[in-house]
């Protein structure tokens with residue numbers, strides 16, 4: 001059961017009016033009214049008044065790829081984030097992201113493909129039906145969460161775009177907009193990361209059924225701080241590969257620019273596969289703290305997805321190409 005604040009409006013009045021709300025409008029209003037009448041738990045955080053708590057994804061199919069581990073608390077998922085476009089602190093991102101406008105939004109698919117297209121975000125969600133996928137997310141900083149994402153397999157969008165035989169890699173780019181993203185205005189952060197934030201995958205990794213594009217979590221539209229309106233999730237890689245607020249996807253011949261890798265190749269490899277045996281130069285990767293737990297737990301090879309993904313790397317020296 002999701003937590004809604006008590007002044008939750010019966011009719012959504014926000015600028016976020018996805019088609020799905022209209023599609024399920026009757027049911028949505030019924031639910032929303034019931035919830036606003038019921039005694040609900042207020043979110044005790046200052047930015048909650050600006051949150052968009054619409055539970056817009058009804059009766060989602062559950063993915064067979066979901067983990068059965070205990071979910072990380074919703075409040076933790078939306079209040080402990082890494083999103084450098086908004087700042088350096090993890091607990092302040094949620095507040096700093098509240099003026100961000102994730103709709104209207106377009107995602108451009110381009111490069112080495114026969115069917116390039118500029119997608120409207122809601123058109124994309126309609127075209128590629130979403131499901132619930134519960135994944136572990138392991139940050140390079142040795143913490144992890146278990147999150148019920150709402151999304152669809154990236155391979156569906158790739159197939160619809162008809163990549164050419166030259167498409168060996170796929171590149172992703174986040175919005176670059178100083179007006180909306182305060183972290184992009186600060187010199188200090190500018191020295192840390194060149195904007196826009198970019199990431200990339202090898203084509204077989206991008207086509208893997210575990211790789212998804214996420215548009216929601218916990219049955220809601222994706223909160224701004226978690227990468228609204230659309231982000232990548234690659235569960236066997238460190239969190240920084242899972243690029244947020246994507247505006248562009250490009251098929252390329254060569255290994256694309258990847259922000260953390262290019263700015264600090266000693267510390268962040270292009271592959272960034274979760275590997276307890278390869279330490280980060282400044283700390284061990286052998287264990288992780290599951291957010292909400294006290295004791296650390298051992299980190300698993302490929303974040304526990306070895307059975308599904310290890311074969312993609314069987315001829316690679318994973319200590320050299322980390």
Ligand SMILES: Nc1nc2c(c(=O)[nH]1)N[C@H]1C(S)=C(S)[C@@H](COP(=O)(O)O)O[C@H]1N2
Nearest residue numbers: 081082083084139174197239240242243244
């Ligand atoms: N555009 C962009 N995407 C990003 C980041 C970022 O700073 N900018 N941080 C990454 C890192 S380091 C992590 S751990 C995850 C965190 O996702 P979450 O806040 O939803 O848990 O987002 C990744 N995606």
Ligand SMILES: [Mo]
Nearest residue numbers: 139140239240
């Ligand atoms: Mo991270």
